[in-house]
Amino acid sequence: MKNRTLHTVVALALLAAASLPSLAQDPTPLLTRSQDQLIAVLKSDASQKDKSDACRELAVIGTQAAVPALAALLPDPQYHHMARYALETMPDAAAGEALRAALGTLKGRPLVGVIGSLGVRRDTQATAALTKLLQADDDLVAQAAARALGQLGSTEAAQALQAALPKAKPENQLALCEGLFRSAEALAGAAQRPAAIAIYDQLRSNAALPHQVRAGATRGAILARTAKNRLNLLGQSIRSDDYILTAAAAQAALQLPGRNVTKLLAAELVLANADKQILLLDTLGQRGDPAALPALTAAAQTGAKPVRLAAVRALPQLRDAAAAPALLELLGDADRDISRAAQEGFASLAGPDVDASVLRLLNSDRSGQQLTAIDLIGRRRMTDALPGLLAAASGPNAQVRVASLRRLGELGSPADLSALLDLLLKANTDADVEAAEQAVGAVCAKAPEPEACVAQVTSRLAQAAPSQKGALLRVLAAVGGPASLKAVRAAVSDTNVEVRGAAIRALGAWKTADAAPDLLQLAQTTSDPTDQMLCRRSYLRLAANTDLPVDQRLTMCRQVAGLLQQGDEKKLLLAALGSIQSPEALPLITPYLEDAATKDEASAAVVGVADGLLRGQRGAQYASRLLEPLQKAAQATGNTDLAGRAKALLEQATNRARAR
Amino acid sequence: MSTHHVLTGGRTPAAPASLPSHAAASDSLTRRQFLRRAALTGGLFAAPLIVPASVLGRNGAVPPSEKIILGGIGIGGRGTGVLNWMLPERDVQFVAVCDPQKQRREAVKRLVDNRYGNTDCAMYSDTREFLATRTDIDAILSTTGDRWHALMAILAMRAGKDVYSEKPSSMTMAEGQAVVETARRYGRVYQTGTQRLSEANFVFAIELAKSGRLGQVHTAYAHIAPWDAAAMRHDWLPGQPEPPKSECDWDQWLGPCPWRPYNPTYTRGGWRGHYDFHTSCIGEWGAHTFAQAQAGLDLLDTSPVEYEYIDNPTGDGMVTRFANGTKMVLSRGDKYWRGSCGMRFDGPDGWVAVADGYSRPEVSSPALLEDFNKVVNDYIARTQRPMSHVRDFFNCVKSRQNPVADPVVMHRSMSTVHAANICMWLKRNMKFDPAKEEFAGDVEANRLRSRAMREPWII
Known part of the structure; x- marks a missing residue:
């Protein structure tokens, strides 16, 4: 069952090697000291490492008492980040006060960090100060202020950002857009949809803004709208000459349930170019609304091949058995990719009606349709199709017979053994015999006790023609057991050369050492040199089986050694001996x-x-x-x-x- | 297997602009000079110097008939493996790599140039320069260390790129939330590299668990890495002189993490196990297996509500419970499977288990396995997802749909990682509210949901 690949072994070795440094060092607890001790470290002349560690722990347990010591570190080039690290997560209002106070005293990276922390804390008391910083000469400061204001989620902050956008330097525009997105999301969530829509419309209507902003704003504007206005904007965006807006609308449509949306997408499908059609078909499939069925069916039937393929692949995504007729019709499409996609899709549809369609195909008088049905029966694991398959396995078309027999082997059970043996005894071509043999062997292998099947198989030996008898003997060899061995041993004495040869080969294929004495005897007594050689080599194969006891293997090697003439066989003996x-x-x-x-x-x-x-x-x-x-x-x-x-x-x- | 085929009647995919290496040039500019130049040359908004996506007809979204222009950030050993999966995709062209380490970016350039038989792969050392100037790039492969995964994804998506990010994809719950919000905000496609969600054996186990054939699954088991601890290191390795920025930009390597002195061990993979850089043995494989387990439980949009502290070094055997009572148990050993990133689902009517290296999953009854092909094929037909994680990503870049490991899948499964880590670090049971994304009645745990990022790397 399991097969460890080299890939896994190598990956494990690499991972183990990479982890050695961490294995070599003991991990330490997250929290090691009391707050008082940590504050004392901050106030001491401890090392940068110790003070950083203290800040990391205060981020988890620090209270108002730690704020003065942390605030004192905010301007320090070595500690401003770690001081903020402790303050940012501190619920106490004193932490916010300390950060706000630092806004007026810091510059550069430390100021950028404090602005970021105020945004994370959603400190609305910082609105005015942050608004002022939108005009800062330092671009990084202005950008941080824009993002932080957006995080506040207030109307006041949103208005400040909206006013700043038209006047912003190019370097700062994207940060302002980020701030405005954050504002719009907060406002939409706070039942202030008109304000959110106004922001989205401001962003999507500015052609100078980058594509991702216009795409996001288009999506947001569609989702924030309601009813008719939403559909209007959705349709307008799909029809846009700008593909990015069409793609954004498609993304929005994935979040919009409802038949009206499906109808709109279906209507736009007819008007769109090929790229947009594929996008819309993917979207319709992903939405899974059965109302898309007529549009998908139509698109699957005619047009450019990539578009048709997209439609065929979208049909099963509806998970509706009503898609079955459309896919069924496409099974016979002249284009192989289309027919294959239809077949894969059809196979995945659930429901008794779909099964019934497959059975009708199987009963067709056209072999192509029958073969398709047999493939679908396998993919759908239709065990209720077994009677139909048994009938098809007796039909006039050789390909259909062989395919049916193979499927019977896959889906059948030991309860079907008798019927399969009947088919084997009716088989009169090599291909039919081989396929029936495989089916019989497959259902025997599924039996909890395969040897229980032996009686049924051996009972047919007397009626079987030589080629069929050979097939039955091979099945017995695969099943094994004393009863099988007895039957095969008897067949070794058969007067028919073909049967006798098949019996010797069946012995040669035996999986256990039970057949070893027979093989040794035959190697010494049979007159046919080829059979002799087969017996010797099969015997050596058994002797090489490391699962057998050492003494038994040594005995077998001693017994056969004197019979070996050819160099190849001596090498087989040496290979067996080398593993003892x-x-x-x-x-x-x-x-x-x-x-x-x-x-x-x-x-x-x-x-x-x-x-x-x-x-x-x-x-x-x-x-x-x-x-x-x-x-x-x-x-x-x-x-x-x-x-x-x-x-x-x-x-x-x-x-x-x-x-x- | 690609869902889409390049339209024969569509536009001829334009060859990517052949660009010189910018690494050396960028080293000679201050960051402010660079950003100003980038803005003026169209890196941000003005008329671009480099051929932009809009000229190529993409304009930020790749129609089915176009090639996807790909760039890479932080590509080392693991990233090279992913890149080697991506490069054979016929509708993908890799054009540039960015890495603060010279040796690594040059190795990627060699790999890519050898593949394409040219010298076109451009190199960058500065992330912001890379994202701002390469407006022709549609998608990013980000395989940095864990500390950068979320931040890089956010910066790239804000710059209009779709992102394939290696995992563990966040260091904190707050970072994960920000990835979700950014992807949604800018309409970006994001896939986290939990590739087993696109492998047939794992898909079969997940679909079997969801199908009801095991009965109502009551317990899932998820593998955590067996070689490391849940507790982390807080020490600093001995400081050494920083190399020149052109060789290794240490400040950028650290990114949002607290400063510490340079030591080359970190940049060679020795960052694992350190609290500032890593998410422990739980994140190392939980980033994969929690998503797998939650997929099979059909609970990918949430996280467990209870975490039971277990007094051992790794969290082995930690029981977590979802709101519906289903258990997910963390396991580091070979009790339930053999191989890496294993998972198992138990129901009243049977079980299924799988790990790397299995030819087929293990099942309680052989009859369950007889439907292997049907289960996997039905999944493919129903979802149109290929059994290739990178192909799923590229398909979604074109279709604008969510990949199998989208931001929500990443964030929720990584929230489970973070909550389990916090449970181990604070050594007590936890209750978590997935709707509010906060711990119930545990202020300290809630304060561990985020970490202040080091400026200027704040989001």
């Missing part, structure tokens, strides 16, 4: 060190065994028995790296043998 963590494997390997064809693989096997043994808890015990094989392996192999590994292990084994 036992000194008993070494005498079976070392003879192959003297054969030029196998010396490298034998050396690798010795290294594998030795490495495993030396890593184990009883490594020292085995060390002396590893010396000679490792020496021979190091000498025999022509592979430099392998020789190096053998020598390294030899040194390790020598040391451990001496220590012992």
Whole structure:
């Protein structure tokens, strides 16, 4: 189920490495001292670090008592930020008084900071002073004042900002716009919509302001309006030659429920250019109002392809089964992208009517429609379509039959096994047999106890033609178990060559060592060299299974070793032996060190065994028995790296043998 | 997979203006000189010197037929990974990078220029110069350290850019609120980099939890990073002489955070674990997994109302509860999954769990997994969201709709991070009102919802 990717491993390693400095240091508590102690630090000649720490803690626990010491630090170049850090979050009114008092005494960055803190605290008592600072020579001060005034959210502050905007230097315009946005939002929230609308209209009507301001103001102006005025501005903005206003209107429409809005967007859709049409279609889809269905359907049928695609993709977003007929019609569209998008959308629609449409397609006499239906049945996981699929799997069209069988395997259950076996026994082409075999195997695999299916499968062997019998034997091999093995073993004696060959291959594919004795015997007795080879190799595959007990694997290797003729098979044997963590494997390997064809693989096997043994808890015990094989392996192999590994292990084994 | 295709009959996407590197030039200007020049040359409002978006037909919003002009800020190791996801997008052109560290901006330029086979990628060291002058740029990839994420997103959106921001995307609740407000205010598209919200395995688990097939989900488990603590460091590393501003602008690197002396460990990633710069082990992965868990609980527009303090170094096992009684439990171990950024949903009828590296999610019953493709495909058809987080962002830049990890998703899941951190730092249970966005009856906790930003980096 789980497959840790290299990506994850690398990411974890990097994260771990990056965190080492923090791991190396103990974290400290957020709060360490009383307020009195912190104030004493501020008044002392403590270091900048200590005073900064005190301010950070006072930001959480400081009261009026700490204000004088903090206010004294506001003009200090080293501490003005940290003093403000403590004052800004302090609920006590004394903190606000200290900050306001500093407005008249500070300049530059410290003043900018104090203005910002007053804005955060929404200190309306600072309105007049902040209004005055809108005219400051220092642009950063004027900009901070504009943003802070906006944060106050009062009518008075808003009026000051509105008056300042036309006279503002270009450098300060955006900050004034920010302040005005903040004012408008506060006013709209305080039931002062006309005042908010006036601000938005001021911003959106000024073509010299940047696009984001005009966009935001357009959106705000639409949302702040009501009823007819809102729709009028929405339509006007969509029709604008300025795409940014159309996009802003589309964003506003996402927040406006109601059929009137849908109708308006649909009407504008007809008049818009392609870019706007895609934007409006996306918006209609996202809004999810079923009233958009006629407009989306029309747009999906004709026009530029990107526009049609946007419409097709918007249709399922309505989440309305009423979109099904439109999508159904588009399934057969000549453009493949359109038909595929329609198919994906149709598959996602819920409802019995949609399922019924799919079943009607499946019953069509047109194979193209049937194949589409079979794909949809899979995507929609329509288990109630199984009878239809069984019927289609017996139909005249080969593609439909195979597709139906595949879907039956996906959706079917062990309860469908009998019907699938019927289909398998009716199959008379290789493709049909293969598809039926896969379907039968798939439903058997879903059984809580797959071996319960074996009786049904074996009962059909007698009636099956040779190719079908082969398919059944392969299913039995996949299922496994004693009953399956008995049936396959019997088929090995079948008089039909095809059946006999299939049985031997089924044994060769067996997942457990139960089949090993049969394979060994066949390797010695069968007359067909190919079958002999298959049996030997399958037997070696089982011997390489590390899940089996070591002794059993050693026995299997000993038994097959004498039968091996070809170099490739000897290499398979050595691979199996190299993974057996036992000194008993070494005498079976070392003879192959003297054969030029196998010396490298034998050396690798010795290294594998030795490495495993030396890593184990009883490594020292085995060390002396590893010396000679490792020496021979190091000498025999022509592979430099392998020789190096053998020598390294030899040194390790020598040391451990001496220590012992 | 792109939702949109470039219109064959549309305007030919104009090549981005080839610009010289501005890094060296900007170093020789005072900030005030620069801002004045930027304003005069159209960086702010007047007639522009650089070809503006309006000339290219974009004017701040990218029609479906146009290319998206992309810039990058603070791109280091993680950012390079995201950039490598973005560069192959055929309707995206990366044109400039900004970073206070010379080595990093030059590395990005090399990467981009190699990709495009030219030398066009411009470099900037000053954020404000970059945002003000590059009016041709539609969208920003921001992958700074955590301390800058929210502020950078706000500055970029105010400058008319759409923003893809790495996470954790805020240092405080107040910063998160400001991101939400700014995106709404200027109609900007914003996506936070919680990319698992756009990965099939995680989408399946989320959709399964929402579907009711597990029954009414009563508990979600969310992974917190296993290597660090919830408590933070408050020490300063030993001060060293600051490098030249052209190499590393330390004041800008610190940004809104309290001043401390320069030490290169910080700029090499050693800022993690420090209170001023980091959101602890809870934020490190909670930025991802709280959004994932809240998505599966269909509670992305809120935060838990209760946080139970747990007396261990990390918050492992902290129980949080939403207003409807559903629990979200913080977990740092492999109890519920194996791999990073895991999550799990438990209901009366079953469970689903997933983490990075799974070939498929783990489920209580194999039958739940049989519908994997259907669940994911239905989600894609219903939402038109691709299984690519960056593509979802670019699609939304064109459609002006909200991406899957929009500002509200970011802010609410990060509010959960911040509340859990505050619970651990103050070592007591917390009650939180998501509507008012304040703690009930806990003044100290409420004072930790914001931190005064260092001027001039105030918002």
